[in-house]
Amino acid sequence: MSEKSFERKIEEGFYITAHERDQLAAEKRQLARKLRYTEHLGRLSRLSKQYDVGTVFFAAMGTVMLIMFDGKGPRGEWWFPAIALSMIAFAAGIALRGRGMISRKKAFQDRYSSWHLF
Secondary structure (H helix, E strand, O other): OOHHHHHHHHHHHHHHHHHHHHHHHHHHHHHHHHHHHHHHHHHHHHHHHHHHHHHHHHHHHHHHHHHHOOOOOOOOOOHHHHHHHHHHHHHHHHHHHHHHHHHHHHHHHHHHOOOOOO
């Protein structure tokens, strides 16, 4: 083997090694992007479910309190329906925040799902 062909093979080896290193770095960046995407989408999904649970809980508690209030009690029980209605209003507020979270999740999916992630 001549000295020139040996040097040429070494240069080709360096080129191939550098090319493979660049490919691995690109794959690493792509996998990191996928991981960030799925983690953020998971966080948005969990928050959305928490808002749903909060809405159902406070709406149910307010409704039960209104059902239990019969209106025939003494005049000092004005706070019972007031608390019930405030719980229902709180549930409505949570529901509105939950709707915002759902629209945020959809906007995130619309914006980033078109990337060639998968």
